[in-house]
Amino acid sequence: MASRARGLFGGTFDPPHLGHMAAARAAIDALGLDELVVTVAGEPQQKAAKPVASAALRDEMTRAAFDGIAKVVVRDLELRRGGPTYTIDTVEALLAEAPEDALVLVVGADAAAAMGSWHRADDLARLVEVAIVPRPGPAAPAVPEGFSVKEVAMAPVDLSSTAVRAALREGADPASMVPPGVIRVLLTHRMYAP
Numbered sequence: 001m002a003s004r005a006r007g008l009f010g011g012t013f014d015p016p017h018l019g020h021m022a023a024a025r026a027a028i029d030a031l032g033l034d035e036l037v038v039t040v041a042g043e044p045q046q047k048a049a050k051p052v053a054s055a056a057l058r059d060e061m062t063r064a065a066f067d068g069i070a071k072v073v074v075r076d077l078e079l080r081r082g083g084p085t086y087t088i089d090t091v092e093a094l095l096a097e098a099p100e101d102a103l104v105l106v107v108g109a110d111a112a113a114a115m116g117s118w119h120r121a122d123d124l125a126r127l128v129e130v131a132i133v134p135r136p137g138p139a140a141p142a143v144p145e146g147f148s149v150k151e152v153a154m155a156p157v158d159l160s161s162t163a164v165r166a167a168l169r170e171g172a173d174p175a176s177m178v179p180p181g182v183i184r185v186l187l188t189h190r191m192y193a194p
């Protein structure tokens with residue numbers, strides 16, 4: 001088979017929101033991806049606090065969010081592996097299953113700025129290109145040292161999972177923050193409720 005362009009977009013997705021959707025769509029379009037693998041972090045390494053929702057519910061919400069979005073495949077690689085989630089492990093697993101395919105790591109500007117401290121950052125820099133999606137916040141996106149970087153053009157979306165959870169606890173309408181599939185899961189499981 002001819003080589004494909006694949007992307008990897010990982011997150012805690014606690015919950016997935018419209019900023020994640022916009023980032024995924026912009027990356028697929030701008031990078032001409034044949035496939036974008038979306039993975040849910042089991043035990044995110046960069047977070048001080050544990051996720052609020054269980055891994056199973058974050059996986060369910062993420063599948064609901066991306067259902068029907070062309071080119072996206074939600075995989076449970078990081079959840080099945082167990083233990084702390086390191087992106088390098090996911091990258092190596094994806095490269096092992098399709099060594100001939102190029103792999104681009106899609107990250108928001110805040111995550112990009114932290115990449116230098118990620119586990120085995122030098123190996124990551126060697127194995128993938130990084131595509132940075134803008135996020136509202138201070139200054140221009142930081143370019144992680146040693147990484148080969150592309151910028152994805154997108155109108156910044158001012159949403160974070162932390163802000164969405166806080167708004168839902170205040171009783172806000174989820175429709176302006178999360179995709180419809182996620183609303184159903186939120187209601188079914190009474191998540192982040194006041």
Ligand code: ATP
Pocket residue numbers: 010011012013014018019020023106107108109110111112133134135136156157158159160161162163
């Ligand atoms: P939290 O508030 O819990 O950190 P988050 O909104 O940052 O949640 P994550 O699951 O931490 O979401 O992020 C997963 C990936 O999505 C990261 O690469 C992050 O930079 C990116 N991302 C999250 N929100 C946005 C957004 N609004 N625009 C662009 N990228 C985003």
Ligand code: MG
Pocket residue numbers: none
């Ligand atoms: Mg985050």
